[in-house]
Amino acid sequence: MNSAKQDVEVRSVPRAEGTGGTPALKTDKKAERMPLIAGVLDHGGPGYVQFAITNICNAKCEFCSFAAGRFAPKQRRSVTLEEACEAIDICANNRIGYLLFVGGEPMVHKDLLAMVAHTAKRRLRPMICTNGSLWNETNIKQYTAAGLSSVIMSIDAPDAAIHEKHRGLPGVCVKIKRANELFSELGVETIASVTMSRLVGDYGRLPGFLRELGFSRCTFSYPLTTLGSSYLSYSSSTLVEYTDEELINAFEEVKKLKRARKITIINPTESLSEMQRHIRGQKERFGCLGGYKYFYLDWNLDLYRCHYWEKPMCHIRDFSSDKLVRDGCTRCMIDCYRDPSVLQFIAVNASDAWNHLKHGHVLKAMRHVFDPRNLISLRSVWENRGWIGGV
Numbered sequence: 001m002n003s004a005k006q007d008v009e010v011r012s013v014p015r016a017e018g019t020g021g022t023p024a025l026k027t028d029k030k031a032e033r034m035p036l037i038a039g040v041l042d043h044g045g046p047g048y049v050q051f052a053i054t055n056i057c058n059a060k061c062e063f064c065s066f067a068a069g070r071f072a073p074k075q076r077r078s079v080t081l082e083e084a085c086e087a088i089d090i091c092a093n094n095r096i097g098y099l100l101f102v103g104g105e106p107m108v109h110k111d112l113l114a115m116v117a118h119t120a121k122r123r124l125r126p127m128i129c130t131n132g133s134l135w136n137e138t139n140i141k142q143y144t145a146a147g148l149s150s151v152i153m154s155i156d157a158p159d160a161a162i163h164e165k166h167r168g169l170p171g172v173c174v175k176i177k178r179a180n181e182l183f184s185e186l187g188v189e190t191i192a193s194v195t196m197s198r199l200v201g202d203y204g205r206l207p208g209f210l211r212e213l214g215f216s217r218c219t220f221s222y223p224l225t226t227l228g229s230s231y232l233s234y235s236s237s238t239l240v241e242y243t244d245e246e247l248i249n250a251f252e253e254v255k256k257l258k259r260a261r262k263i264t265i266i267n268p269t270e271s272l273s274e275m276q277r278h279i280r281g282q283k284e285r286f287g288c289l290g291g292y293k294y295f296y297l298d299w300n301l302d303l304y305r306c307h308y309w310e311k312p313m314c315h316i317r318d319f320s321s322d323k324l325v326r327d328g329c330t331r332c333m334i335d336c337y338r339d340p341s342v343l344q345f346i347a348v349n350a351s352d353a354w355n356h357l358k359h360g361h362v363l364k365a366m367r368h369v370f371d372p373r374n375l376i377s378l379r380s381v382w383e384n385r386g387w388i389g390g391v
């Protein structure tokens with residue numbers, strides 16, 4: 001998946017193992033909310049990890065260096081189930097609330113189902129970001145029963161033929177459509193992830209095509225031509241190379257699409273504007289929470305603050321609060337980190353205010369309370385209230 005998205009919230013709750021795809025367990029919403037509110041005040045709410053469990057992929061996307069045949073077979077790596085479970089346990093002990101399985105293509109990993117089940121058992125919300133080519137009725141029911149919270153599936157163009165040709169996956173759109181139907185019946189949220197590339201062409205055609213495939217929500221991945229970490233979902237392809245002006249206009253197109261409401265666009269408007277400020281070299285308003293709330297974990301179990309960062313923070317076994325970084329970084333424009341940083345700003349700022357108050361630092365607390373960005377963040381949350389159901 002290109003620049004996989006994780007800023008999704010999940011409206012379903014973890015399901016009991018072995019329930020055979022039955023509807024979500026009934027939970028006491030009030031009881032769920034109390035620890036969440038306490039967590040927001042204490043530390044700004046749950047974080048997420050994007051866990052790349054393998055660098056192998058069955059697709060051939062031109063704008064991605066994970067593409068099949070792009071690297072030597074001896075460079076292929078996957079985590080073992082045992083390693084993954086240990087990593088999930090460590091995440092659970094480090095205030096991670098959401099785990100997004102990515103690849104390569106995560107569904108080529110034979111133990112993904114067991115990893116999803118273990119994640120749900122540890123009361124983290126498991127999500128999968130996939131090209132959708134490996135879904136079938138049986139595994140959709142199995143993943144749902146194992147506690148899968150939501151699914152992100154990539155779409156490259158408002159046209160099945162262009163999408164399938166670019167992915168090298170003939171017939172994948174039919175599979176995606178069927179998967180959307182089944183997940184909808186089973187109460188699992190699905191979201192289309194569209195990379196802003198030249199394959200999109202006319203943005204106005206996207207809502208109709210996405211709806212035809214059964215999506216009601218869509219998130220845009222901002223184009224990437226370079227990353228410093230081990231993550232390879234980028235390339236120097238002309239499909240994702242834009243002049244500054246072209247890119248600013250592309251963001252304007254996404255904003256227009258969002259206003260038109262023919263399909264729900266998840267990227268906050270403020271984040272789209274923030275990326276336009278980034279391209280223009282203007283001062284950005286929201287420092288990124290990559291390395292503080294959001295992380296990238298690779299198949300070697302090296303934990304990075306994000307896909308962009310050159311060096312890992314530590315091995316997952318050494319993950320602890322003293323490794324966290326919060327420096328207001330604005331180095332890149334990866335949607336997976338920049339979008340949620342706008343949304344979660346209000347929660348992190350509330351936590352800052354609360355912790356200052358607890359220590360008697362009233363003036364410092366007030367500075368956080370009256371930070372004008374709180375309103376912007378709150379507006380972004382409100383804008384996305386339809387899908388930020390569970391938080």
Ligand code: SF4
Nearest residue numbers: 001002057061064067
């Ligand atoms: S974008 Fe996703 S599906 Fe395409 S080659 Fe990269 S990892 Fe595979």
Ligand code: SF4
Nearest residue numbers: 288290306329332337
């Ligand atoms: S702005 Fe980019 S480089 Fe900086 S922490 Fe966020 S994702 Fe990483």
